Amino acid sequence: xxxxxxxxxxxxxxxxxxxxxxxxxxxxxxxxxxxxxxxxxxxxxxxxxxxxxxxxxxxxxxxxxxxxxxxxxxxxxxxxxxxxxxxxxxxxxxxxxxxxxxxxxxxxxxxxxxxxxxxxxxxxxxxxxxxxxxxxxxxxxxxxxxxxxxxxxxxxxxxxxxxxxxxxxxxxxxxxxxxxxxxxxxxxxxxxxxxxxxxxxxxxxxxxxxxxxxxxxxxxxxxxxxxxxxxxxxxxxxxxxx
Amino acid sequence: xxxxxxxxxxxxxxxxxxxxxxxxxxxxxxxxxxxxxxxxxxxxxxxxxxxxxxxxxxxxxxxxxxxxxxxxxxxxxxxxxxxxxxxxxxxxxxxxxxxxxxxxxxxxxxxxxxxxxxxxxxxxxxxxxxxxxxxxxxxxxxxxxxxxxxxxxxxxxxxxxxxxxxxxxxxxxxxxxxxxxxxxxxxxxxxxxxxxxxxxxxxxxxxxxxxxxxxxxxxxxxxxxxxxxxxxxxxxxxxxxxxxxxxxxxxxxxxxxxxxxxxxxxxxxxxxxxxxxxxxxxxxxxxxxxxx
Numbered sequence: 228x229x230x231x232x233x234x235x236x237x238x239x240x241x242x243x244x245x246x247x248x249x250x251x252x253x254x255x256x257x258x259x260x261x262x263x264x265x266x267x268x269x270x271x272x273x274x275x276x277x278x279x280x281x282x283x284x285x286x287x288x289x290x291x292x293x294x295x296x297x298x299x300x301x302x303x304x305x306x307x308x309x310x311x312x313x314x315x316x317x318x319x320x321x322x323x324x325x326x327x328x329x330x331x332x333x334x335x336x337x338x339x340x341x342x343x344x345x346x347x348x349x350x351x352x353x354x355x356x357x358x359x360x361x362x363x364x365x366x367x368x369x370x371x372x373x374x375x376x377x378x379x380x381x382x383x384x385x386x387x388x389x390x391x392x393x394x395x396x397x398x399x400x401x402x403x404x405x406x407x408x409x410x411x412x413x414x415x416x417x418x419x420x421x422x423x424x425x426x427x428x429x430x431x432x433x434x435x436x437x438x439x440x441x442x443x444x445x446x447x448x449x450x451x452x453x454x455x456x457x458x459x460x461x462x463x464x465x466x467x468x469x
Numbered sequence: 470x471x472x473x474x475x476x477x478x479x480x481x482x483x484x485x486x487x488x489x490x491x492x493x494x495x496x497x498x499x500x501x502x503x504x505x506x507x508x509x510x511x512x513x514x515x516x517x518x519x520x521x522x523x524x525x526x527x528x529x530x531x532x533x534x535x536x537x538x539x540x541x542x543x544x545x546x547x548x549x550x551x552x553x554x555x556x557x558x559x560x561x562x563x564x565x566x567x568x569x570x571x572x573x574x575x576x577x578x579x580x581x582x583x584x585x586x587x588x589x590x591x592x593x594x595x596x597x598x599x600x601x602x603x604x605x606x607x608x609x610x611x612x613x614x615x616x617x618x619x620x621x622x623x624x625x626x627x628x629x630x631x632x633x634x635x636x637x638x639x640x641x642x643x644x645x646x647x648x649x650x651x652x653x654x655x656x657x658x659x660x661x662x663x664x665x666x667x668x669x670x671x672x673x674x675x676x677x678x679x680x681x682x683x684x685x686x687x688x689x690x691x692x693x694x695x696x697x698x699x700x701x702x703x704x705x706x707x708x709x710x711x712x713x714x715x716x717x718x719x720x721x722x723x724x725x726x727x728x729x730x731x732x733x734x735x736x737x738x739x740x741x742x743x744x745x746x747x748x749x750x751x752x753x754x755x756x757x758x759x760x761x
Contacts (some may be wrong), residue, residue, distance in 0.1 A: 328639055
């Protein structure tokens with residue numbers, strides 16, 4: 228069953244066109260990785276799905292409903308949650324306040340403050356501290372937990388490993404594995420190709436705002452992905468131009 | 470002893486300025502809007518209370534209780550009809566919009582009420598004149614004590630709201646990062662409208678105190694705006710408790726200035742404001758130069 232359907236999406240910042248005619252579908256329970264070089268339009272695409280960026284043209288359908296014109300907070304109520312790039316916590320709010328303020332959508336489900344703290348035990352001791360005082364890894368955990376608080380059906384993760392030590396990234400992905408194993412549908416942006424191919428079932432590669440490669444993570448070999456990633460015309464990538 | 474009295478009176482006066490400044494501080498803190506119509510909104514609230522008193526003969530405080538919900542609703546409407554649109558057009562547009570609003574309110578009041586000077590003093594009964602004389606040179610006016618108590622209650626209640634309730638967290642979250650707040654399901658439009666509603670209602674409270682302690686006319690607003698603005702800046706832009714302290718510092722400067730020379734009162738307040746500006750922003754430039 229298709230949960231998310233993106234059709235011919237165009238996103239612009241003034242004259243700059245960040246996303247050009249992107250279409251793809253995400254089925255319920257799927258893990259999709261968006262990859263691509265800096266400036267390929269990954270973050271803009273995620274923000275357009277979450278409602279943080281109003282697209283210039285195209286359509287976003289979630290669970291059969293056209294949500295293209297819906298403001299972000301109403302998409303959260305429908306079940307779309309974004310963990311934004313750079314975490315974007317509320318710095319003077321405590322960890323618990325950061326989590327509880329995000330439960331405003333009143334979607335029912337298994338996620339609450341206790342469940343988030345159980346999933347990210349490192350936050351237990353930080354509960355009453357302002358978010359600004361946390362380490363990068365702890366902040367990332369709060370950002371993911373905050374998104375989970377709305378009990379999303381679709382979780383969008385934007386570079387959750389950015390600026391974190393490799394050990395911390397491992398810990399974050401380990402916690403995410405628990406979330407994912409419960410059948411969440413996830414679209415994630417990840418710079419680390421190896422990790423993206425390992426976590427995701429399907430990979431979509433963007434280059435200058437266009438989809439240049441799409442396929443099952445298992446079936447793609449690394450060379451083809453690298454070719455598409457940098458827009459190289461490597462022999463292996465020439466096979467199936469899109 | 471006159472010095473002690475000047476300090477006491479300065480605190481009472483400062484509490485009045487703090488109430489006036491409170492709404493200005495909220496709107497700046499939450500939306501980065503500098504509301505140039507704030508003083509006129511306070512005066513508008515005073516007129517609204519005056520109309521109720523005039524028609525029903527009710528005491529000023531009772532009449533104000535009737536005007537308060539009207540002001541809340543007007544604030545909410547002001548945000549969603551005018552300020553929200555102007556916010557989309559950049560930081561300068563709300564400044565121009567509220568400047569225009571200030572002129573509109575003044576002229577509407579002039580048309581409706583004529584330039585005559587009014588006061589709510591007579592309608593406030595004993596509150597206007599009662600006082601306790603501790604010694605021959607030290608006295609507590611009932612109004613001063615009430616204003617100080619109300620100021621502490623208003624700022625305390627706001628503090629509780631912002632730190633204990635989910636609506637308060639949503640307001641702080643939106644103030645810190647409106648885009649991220651939307652992405653976690655907070656309706657920033659409605660948060661902004663609530664903030665303006667609260668700011669406008671508290672402005673009306675300031676207008677009530679102005680109308681009881683002295684007189685007002687349709688163009689009293691801008692003077693009140695200057696005092697409120699000074700209180701906000703002295704206390705640190707966007708800081709709630711800072712605004713209370715800033716108001717009291719301004720009141721103290723004025724009464725202590727008056728001790729030196731009665732004509733020096735308002736000027737002393739302005740000088741304190743300028744001194745704070747120089748220390749805070751001039752100082753920042755100095756350290757920047759050193760760092761380079």
